[in-house]
Amino acid sequence: xxxVIFTALLLxxxxxxxxxxxxxxxxxxxxxxxxxFAAAMKQDPSERLCSLYPSGLPADQVSAFVAAEKKKVKxxxxxxxxxxxxxxxxxTPSKGNCYACHAGEPAEPAFGDxxxxxxxxxxxxxxxxxIKYTYEKIFDxxxxxxxxxxxxxGVNARLTPEEIAxxxxxxxxxxxxxxxxxxxxxQ
Amino acid sequence: MKRALxxxxxxxxxxxxxxxxPAEEAKRQRELFLKQSGGVHPGELFVAMGEELxxxxxxxxxxxxxxxxxxxxxxxxxxYAELPKYFKDTNRVEDxxxxxxxxxxxxxxxxxxEDFGREEVVALVSYIASFSNExxxxxxxxxxxxxxxxxxxxxxxxxxxxQMDMSCAACHDRYPGRRVRLAPIRNPEQGLxxxxxxxxxxxxxxxxxxxxxxFCYDSIQIPHPDFYSEPHIxxxxxxxxxxxxxxxxxxxxxx
Numbered sequence: 045x046x047x048v049i050f051t052a053l054l055l056x057x058x059x060x061x062x063x064x065x066x067x068x069x070x071x072x073x074x075x076x077x078x079x080x081f082a083a084a085m086k087q088d089p090s091e092r093l094c095s096l097y098p099s100g101l102p103a104d105q106v107s108a109f110v111a112a113e114k115k116k117v118k119x120x121x122x123x124x125x126x127x128x129x130x131x132x133x134x135x136t137p138s139k140g141n142c143y144a145c146h147a148g149e150p151a152e153p154a155f156g157d158x159x160x161x162x163x164x165x166x167x168x169x170x171x172x173x174x175i176k177y178t179y180e181k182i183f184d185x186x187x188x189x190x191x192x193x194x195x196x197x198g199v200n201a202r203l204t205p206e207e208i209a210x211x212x213x214x215x216x217x218x219x220x221x222x223x224x225x226x227x228x229x230x231q
Numbered sequence: 232m233k234r235a236l237x238x239x240x241x242x243x244x245x246x247x248x249x250x251x252x253p254a255e256e257a258k259r260q261r262e263l264f265l266k267q268s269g270g271v272h273p274g275e276l277f278v279a280m281g282e283e284l285x286x287x288x289x290x291x292x293x294x295x296x297x298x299x300x301x302x303x304x305x306x307x308x309x310x311y312a313e314l315p316k317y318f319k320d321t322n323r324v325e326d327x328x329x330x331x332x333x334x335x336x337x338x339x340x341x342x343x344x345e346d347f348g349r350e351e352v353v354a355l356v357s358y359i360a361s362f363s364n365e366x367x368x369x370x371x372x373x374x375x376x377x378x379x380x381x382x383x384x385x386x387x388x389x390x391x392x393x394q395m396d397m398s399c400a401a402c403h404d405r406y407p408g409r410r411v412r413l414a415p416i417r418n419p420e421q422g423l424x425x426x427x428x429x430x431x432x433x434x435x436x437x438x439x440x441x442x443x444x445x446f447c448y449d450s451i452q453i454p455h456p457d458f459y460s461e462p463h464i465x466x467x468x469x470x471x472x473x474x475x476x477x478x479x480x481x482x483x484x485x486x
Contacts, residue, residue, distance in 0.1 A: 064382035064385060064386070065379055065382035065383055065386060069379070069383065070383055070386045070387070070390075072461075073383045073387075073461035073462060073465060074387075074456075074461075074462060076456075076457070076460040076461040076462070077455075077456025077457055077460040077461070077462045077463075078454075078456060078457040078460065080454035081448070081453065081454055081455060081456040081457070081460075081462070083454075084392060084393050084452075084453040084454050085390065085392045085393075085453065086392065087390070087391065087392050091391045091392055091396060094391045094396075095386070095389050095390050095391045095398065096389075098389045098400055098404070143412060144411050144412050145411065154412055154413055155412065156409065156410045156411045156412050156413075156414075157409045157410055158402065158406045158409050158410070158411060158416070186396075191391075193397075193401040193402065193405060193406070195394070195395040195396045195397065196396055200393075200394045200395070200396065201394070202394045202395070202452075
């Protein structure tokens with residue numbers, strides 16, 4: 045029971061975490077972890093907001109947050125790249141590592157379920173709006189879901205715009221093995 | 232051939248365990264591997280190594296029995312269950328890793344990296360922790376420094392950073408019960424930290440909670456904090472406080 049109350053207190057009511065201890069003291073603690081750790085723990089303003097409001101941003105801060113994220117997106121010449129390259133990006137741990145959180149091709153049983161399954165993602169269609177949505181979702185997931193657990197692959201340069209375009213093709217192309225239920229898919 | 236059989240058993244295990252809760256799945260994995268190692272818990276070897284060190288290390292005319300791990304000099308029973316905690320002699324909050332190091336440095340006058348190193352600390356942590364096996368975690372925040380360290384731990388727990396924008400909470404509080412690849416996600420209340428120090432079969436090493444936190448940070452692309460630094464003590468205190476009442480399962484045996 046104590047734990048339930050504790051969690052409710054912690055996560056409820058949009059409390060900010062800065063009330064417990066000031067930033068200077070936290071940063072001092074981080075410094076003791078060494079220079080590499082301290083450098084990597086530096087936050088951009090959006091990461092900071094997501095950290096202070098783990099149960100969700102206050103409603104009056106959402107639109108400014110999303111507007112700031114939208115400005116960060118960079119687009120390649122073509123938003124639909126090469127699905128075969130995208131498949132590599134999807135599976136490679138140092139790249140997309142998408143199976144950590146998502147189901148993908150039906151033949152791959154070792155997938156996580158933190159995010160929704162992406163099997164047959166192509167059933168959503170391949171119109172320009174869908175292509176743009178998918179590209180932006182991977183480049184900066186926080187545009188559609190502020191503070192989502194999904195990394196902002198493009199913003200953080202974990203993936204290049206071209207690699208993200210290849211992922212878009214892997215997710216949407218009817219030819220992609222991710223889309224066996226789409227006509228012509230799975231081959 | 233034996234390798235192939237083990238792999239087959241592993242795959243079977245994974246295949247049949249998807250419906251189990253994270254705790255049940257962890258238990259199944261542990262039982263299977265114990266069976267395969269002939270019932271010998273490799274963690275016990277590290278405990279034995281720690282015992283030998285505990286009995287033999289000396290300096291300044293003192294032995295480790297002169298060290299106070301929170302229950303008085305030489306008292307090991309139940310000490311780990313109450314760590315991290317504030318220690319007057321060092322005027323700081325310490326976890327067991329840090330406390331072993333400060334005991335060897337301050338009481339026995341030994342030098343880290345010369346007279347002893349990380350391996351000795353891990354063995355000693357395993358040994359001392361084993362005296363709290365199956366005891367309930369009982370971490371308190373009575374001292375102002377404990378309270379402050381807890382608040383730092385809470386900030387770090389929710390601190391999103393690095394190339395993956397990740398924090399501990401982004402997975403462990405949002406998605407307990409789900410899986411990253413095949414690894415079950417647990418929150419502190421579900422026993423995230425209850426079985427450390429543990430023998431980890433995928434690395435064939437004994438790991439303390441500090442090692443485990445380092446592995447977490449490395450896997451979210453944040454170079455891990457130094458051993459014995461405040462982030463370790465703060466996160467251990469935060470996780471263990473949330474797990475108060477859970478029974479310690481040490482030395483643990485895990486993936």
